Amino acid sequence: MKKNIILTVLVFLLAATAVFAQGGKEADDGQFHINGNVDFYVSSSSGGGSDIITRTITDIAARHEFVDAPFIVYNQPDGNGQISRRTVSTARNADSTLLCFSSGDLTAMIQNGGLTLDDFRPLVILAADKHLLFVNANGGKYHSFQEVLDAVANGAKINVGGTMSDERVVYNMLVEELDASGSFTYITYGSGSETIAALLGNHIDIAVTKPATANQYVLSGDIVPILALSTTRFSTPFDTAPTLSELGYDDVEYPMWRGILGAKNMSDEAVAFWADVFKQVSETEDWQKNYLERNLLVSQYMGPEEASAVMYEAQAAAQAQN
């Protein structure tokens, strides 16, 4: 019996040591260089948009030897992503801890509370995306946004589907511009593909989503873009959708950017170093062809200052709606 207890305690301690153990590394004072690994956090699970961009960046940076240290990607979706954000914000190895961050994450961070951009060092924005409204081409109630506007004028109730993050923010901006909050109901879905499924089944009237999510369904003729939530029209196959200003309203847009944040205590030298690394990544053909083009994203490199300004502006918009 005693033996069993001792064995149990030993195994317990071993298991606990294994799960608690974490590597540490330090940056030398004065001069910046990376010691050990680069910890790159992703606040969602593998296979999502944030994970794909992070894997692409780390892969390009490692292959082109822009960084002389191995990247370790951590997918930590706990606490609706807030745990990984807090981990990065307070990281001890501040100079080599990074966080993949998008405007969708920003919305979630503000909704969750407790953290703001002041808890990080904005490093770069690498790509941008905007939204469109889509209707079902087969059996949908509406065929153009003008028809939607007419229906609103006649007192119709319209169901709009989208995700909880940036799509919801841009939807709120649209409804405010149309001054028709009573006519629309927003139905939240877990992902862009879930929203498209609901639209294809005619369970919602309109879907708010991004071009990359909708592209295949537009090409197959299953859904039709009816409004570009942007100041200019999109390229083909989305060019048939007018902007709001073409219909007599002010344009509405909430660009969904994808960028990277550093830890709060990251040194200025490290900020400059990482900005340069990601600039080099954004200039590679791999990035342009295999990531941006494939995901129908716009190349939009912004360094620390410019990225910071855009992020703070988006934070103000998200805080205003929260």
Place this chain on the structure above:
Amino acid sequence: MLETFSLLGHGFAVAFSLQNLGAALFGGILGLIVGAMPGIGSLAGCALLLPLTFHFDPTTAIIMLGAIYYANMFGGAFSAILINIPGDAPAIMTALDGFSMTKKGQPGKALFISNYSSFIGGFIGMVILVFLGPALASFGLNFGPSEMTVLMLVAMTSISWLVGENPIAGIIATCLGMMISTLGIDIVSGQIRYNFGSIWLLGGINFVPLVIGFIGMTQLFDLVIQDRKKEKISYVDVKIKFRDTLLTKDEYKRATRPSITAGLIGTFIGFLPGAGATAASFLCYAVEKKISDGKTLVPLGQGAIEGLAASESANNAAAAGAFGPLLALGIPGSGTTAVLLGGLMMWGLNPGPMLFTTNPDFAWGLIASLFISNILSLAISLGCIPWLQKIVRVPIGVMIPSILVICFIGSYSTSNSMFGVVIMIIGGFLGYIFNKCSLPVSPLLLAFVLSSTLETNLRRAFLTSNGDLTVFLARPITDVFLVIFLIMILVPMGRAIYSKIKKN
């Protein structure tokens, strides 16, 4: 029809290349291992391995991940049957009859039935996927919020058989499960609810650590007590011979019919966006209970071959069915297929309605490789039975630390954080208290799994209809499911009243 055969033949030509066959074999073995390890499961298994496939040829990559997903459904039953720890949510129903058989000294037989039914369910799912895939995927789109709400209600009727002798205790456990499922961010409104100021609770409670705690840890406490009292040396104290694992003609018969029924229903559930293997296994178990009520040698839940066969066949059929919406529409039917969807994008493919046209090698190669994975998984699993069944003869003194390690690793690996371990420990203590107070644990776990889907869809249905209740009546699919729901609820009540009147 001929064209389908020719495309499938082409798919087999792709799948039979040395590289792809190797990928299927590697995925199959890995899937069995991650499935057998409670807590890792197909979702985490595919998510962990997805980055490794970044530079693979897309067809080879999806064949490997598809094999992992598929073989995981075979492996998920191992720990459920042998040590009563469901490796994944769908295996909860497997544990009910599977572990009861183990306690009766038939672990090998239970494993054999599980593999046999998994194979049949998977095969049915794949055949339907080949011939009716795109059509069923399009039909699945008709399942909106109101249809999913009623479907979840039907699935929830399976809870009524798990409440045990004390219905009040069962209802308390069910309500507790529903309450735990409401923690975290509200998916419909985006508001934070019941997080008690903790950022850890923002994402809610993860199911896997909870089930490992409630079942695995509680099991551990029991073993420690048994070991202390020297009641038992191991789970099964009799020697098990290999020939005891083989099924008799009658047992084959009893396993085959439920496997076919569950295979057909499970495939259909798998096709629905967002339903997945868990709902399939619960529903098929409920249907089997209805079909074979009074006709089984032992009641379902106490080691009935029919129950084990239904649950396992449904798992695998749904796993195969979930590929339908993914390949035909680019819409994931389950958590794991959502990870695979991410993979498709990572490998440079465009998932969507044109995948079959633009990448036929990929789509048909994957379908053909699923057939191969099914056979490989069956062969490997059957080959493992002689060794696996020895686990139950391991002395309890060795079993205790081993299960403890499995519980820790499983709950940590769910989200790579200690939060899972904390949930598991709390779940373990609660489970122990439940045991002492004779409160059933299964209703809590089932209510937890089904409630979030039920709640989300119920609220979406009310939002889209502006609170109009007729949204559940004015649609043909909901009407059908409502009738099934009412039969499930009213028939046992009617029978009870009838027998009471007859008695008097």
